Amino acid sequence: MKTLLSITLLLAALPALAQDVGALTSETKKAVLPVLPKVVKAMQESVASKGAAGAIPVCKGLAPALIKEKRQETGWDIRRVSLKARNAERGAPDDWEVRQLADFNIRAAQGETPETLEKGEIVSLEGKPVFRYIKALPVVEVCLKCHGPLATLDADLKAELTKNYPQDQATGYARGQIRGGLTVKRPL
Numbered sequence: 001m002k003t004l005l006s007i008t009l010l011l012a013a014l015p016a017l018a019q020d021v022g023a024l025t026s027e028t029k030k031a032v033l034p035v036l037p038k039v040v041k042a043m044q045e046s047v048a049s050k051g052a053a054g055a056i057p058v059c060k061g062l063a064p065a066l067i068k069e070k071r072q073e074t075g076w077d078i079r080r081v082s083l084k085a086r087n088a089e090r091g092a093p094d095d096w097e098v099r100q101l102a103d104f105n106i107r108a109a110q111g112e113t114p115e116t117l118e119k120g121e122i123v124s125l126e127g128k129p130v131f132r133y134i135k136a137l138p139v140v141e142v143c144l145k146c147h148g149p150l151a152t153l154d155a156d157l158k159a160e161l162t163k164n165y166p167q168d169q170a171t172g173y174a175r176g177q178i179r180g181g182l183t184v185k186r187p188l
């Protein structure tokens, strides 16, 4: 009976929630996406001045720190994930994220611009409605320094990667491919 009641309540709430997806998506993007150009800019500057190995702290430290700041500011769960993670401890996707990232790969292969690939959806997690958002992180020029084909990477960078990420899967990318996603979970 209790289950029936909660299903009825959920169904009653659905049309309203569906209308909210658009608003939730734009609100979430507005709050979270400004992190991205900051990271790319810091990456470009750091690679240019310190070389790829010297710039590791940007992707390893600065990006997670800026994301953490946003997490504290908003109270939402915000992470970077990838189907081919370098640091699986932090970057392994859950089932929903795997589905969206796989879908992004298909859409990119069909000619959609990787920069525009995103998905917002209201899902039920442990019986509670949660807004989920994920945006594709496309490989731009600077990413290739550390995520490009192994044969093209600087020797000192390769040495650092072997030492710190023995399970690294995040090489072999080409420009325009999707490196991963920036993902947000927002309890409603």
Ligand code: HEC
Residues within 6 Å of the ligand: 040, 043, 047, 051, 052, 053, 054, 055, 056, 057, 058, 059, 060, 080, 081, 082, 084, 085, 086, 087, 088, 090, 091, 137, 138, 139, 140, 142, 143, 144, 145, 146, 147, 170, 179, 180, 181
């Ligand atoms: C200077 C080297 C370097 C550059 C340049 C770089 N990355 Fe990374 N990237 C790393 C390292 C190291 C990690 C692992 C970070 C950690 O330990 O959490 C990482 C992790 C990531 C992750 C988290 C998921 C995972 O695989 O662990 C994403 C997403 C990512 N990078 C995307 C990018 C994108 C997009 C670019 C280009 C805009 C880029 N990176 C440029 C070194 C780099």
